[in-house]
Amino acid sequence: MVEEQRVADCVLVVEDSRAVAGWLAGRIEDALGLRALVAGSRAAAREWLHTHAERISAAVLDLDLPDAPHGEVAGDLVERQIPSVVLTATIEDDLRDQLVAAGVCDYVLKDAPDAIDSVLRTLHRIHRNHDIGVLVVDDSRSARAYLVHLLGRWGFCCYEAGDGEQALQQIDAETDTPIRLVLCDQNMPGMDGITLIRELRRRHTTQRLGIIGVSSHGSGLLSARLLKAGADDFLTRPFLEEELSVRVNQNVDLMELLREAREGARRDPLTGLHNRLYLDEIAEQLGETARRTQQPLGALVVDLDHFKSINDRLGHFGGDTVLKRVADQLRDTVRRADVLVRSGGEEFYILTLGIDTAGARTLGERIRNGIETLELVYEGETITTSASVGVAVLEGGSVEEALKAADLAMYEAKRQGRNRVAVLPETD
Numbered sequence: 199m200v201e202e203q204r205v206a207d208c209v210l211v212v213e214d215s216r217a218v219a220g221w222l223a224g225r226i227e228d229a230l231g232l233r234a235l236v237a238g239s240r241a242a243a244r245e246w247l248h249t250h251a252e253r254i255s256a257a258v259l260d261l262d263l264p265d266a267p268h269g270e271v272a273g274d275l276v277e278r279q280i281p282s283v284v285l286t287a288t289i290e291d292d293l294r295d296q297l298v299a300a301g302v303c304d305y306v307l308k309d310a311p312d313a314i315d316s317v318l319r320t321l322h323r324i325h326r327n328h329d330i331g332v333l334v335v336d337d338s339r340s341a342r343a344y345l346v347h348l349l350g351r352w353g354f355c356c357y358e359a360g361d362g363e364q365a366l367q368q369i370d371a372e373t374d375t376p377i378r379l380v381l382c383d384q385n386m387p388g389m390d391g392i393t394l395i396r397e398l399r400r401r402h403t404t405q406r407l408g409i410i411g412v413s414s415h416g417s418g419l420l421s422a423r424l425l426k427a428g429a430d431d432f433l434t435r436p437f438l439e440e441e442l443s444v445r446v447n448q449n450v451d452l453m454e455l456l457r458e459a460r461e462g463a464r465r466d467p468l469t470g471l472h473n474r475l476y477l478d479e480i481a482e483q484l485g486e487t488a489r490r491t492q493q494p495l496g497a498l499v500v501d502l503d504h505f506k507s508i509n510d511r512l513g514h515f516g517g518d519t520v521l522k523r524v525a526d527q528l529r530d531t532v533r534r535a536d537v538l539v540r541s542g543g544e545e546f547y548i549l550t551l552g553i554d555t556a557g558a559r560t561l562g563e564r565i566r567n568g569i570e571t572l573e574l575v576y577e578g579e580t581i582t583t584s585a586s587v588g589v590a591v592l593e594g595g596s597v598e599e600a601l602k603a604a605d606l607a608m609y610e611a612k613r614q615g616r617n618r619v620a621v622l623p624e625t626d
């Protein structure tokens with residue numbers, strides 16, 4: 199690792215207009231959940247840098263300050279390797295070149311209608327990038343150093359590999375900041391870029407690992423070959439520093455979106471719990487872990503009683519409120535390692551490893567009691583609810599078999615009068 203990871207939760211806002219600074223600080227705190235440190239002059243900015251440098255994740259800079267009218271403050275930030283975004287009134291080519299050469303990572307036109315959104319997007323990226331490892335693969339030490347330098351401006355945590363073999367080892371090695379993106383040169387002795395990309399892609403999906411191919415010979419055919427081998431994007435040398443940052447950030451954005459979409463598809467939007475799709479995906483592995491480690495697999499099916507009458511009385515919004523509260527209660531009751539799923543409607547599944555029948559019965563009873571004693575008030579009306587809980591513990595069985603048995607037990611609990619726990623098969 200060549201760049202030290204910075205644990206930081208503040209953004210430095212350097213702006214001499216109090217009104218603009220206050221407004222920016224508010225938006226940063228609301229949108230990003232980061233603390234904004236405000237400085238109205240270069241001297242004040244230096245004071246923050248003196249006392250808080252380790253906590254500053256990024257900075258937003260006004261270049262025209264009473265005690266530094268020519269953007270001198272940018273140098274103070276760059277010197278400390280703090281990624282900076284400049285808010286500027288004009289962006290002539292000269293100024294742009296000057297800013298980029300000074301090491302500023304982005305600039306935003308003050309008067310642009312989406313200026314604040316651009317600043318927030320850039321700050322979000324920088325802050326996020328601190329947790330993203332980028333592996334730079336190139337046989338040229340100076341080419342690697344240049345890329346690492348540019349990526350460091352954007353907060354990335356960089357790793358280096360001098361050839362394909364090293365890159366494959368690095369990808370599989372444990373690192374403090376997992377490698378999520380590879381920048382891979384095409385022309386390397388031994389394994390070339392295309393071969394390495396093919397191998398990386400065989401091992402990892404785009405969602406897990408982004409790959410950008412870098413080539414020195416700008417032929418369209420080579421770019422196409424890099425993409426066909428599995429790269430998500432490519433860069434042709436020589437490139438503008440801005441092109442690199444845009445491509446890298448957009449690829450990381452895409453991975454983030456894919457991850458969010460995937461995660462969202464596996465969550466129930468009402469309660470925020472995992473859903474059936476998630477359970478189906480992990481079921482096989484969970485059963486396999488139970489068998490391999492010879493741990494019993496406990497399944498609990500929790501079904502609310504007479505939930506239809508709650509909907510009939512309170513309407514669907516009222517019913518939804520009850521479901522959310524029950525979900526919170528279940529979340530608070532199970533252990534972090536347990537699997538908790540809203541399987542549909544008013545039914546929830548819990549899967550837990552290494553529990554015996556007595557323990558699972560106790561857990562079922564705790565859940566039943568927690569739901570019965572929930573303090574629920576909806577539109578001034580006090581509501582009570584209860585649940586029937588089916589419990590099954592299998593040794594060496596699958597998740598499906600455990601849930602089937604727990605489901606039968608849940609129906610037995612309903613049959614016996616509801617608001618109770620039933621265990622199947624009865625082994626006690």
Ligand SMILES: Nc1nc2c(ncn2[C@@H]2O[C@H](COP(=O)(O)OP(=O)(O)OP(=O)(O)O)[C@@H](O)[C@H]2O)c(=O)[nH]1
Pocket residue numbers: 468501502503504505506507509513514515516517518521542543544612616
């Ligand atoms: N508010 C709300 N209701 C839901 C949701 N999903 C399912 N339901 C309702 O849950 C009720 C389930 O009714 P039933 O299957 O008859 O079960 P029950 O009334 O709980 O009766 P028992 O399970 O036999 O005790 C139905 O009225 C569904 O419309 C949801 O997301 N929100």
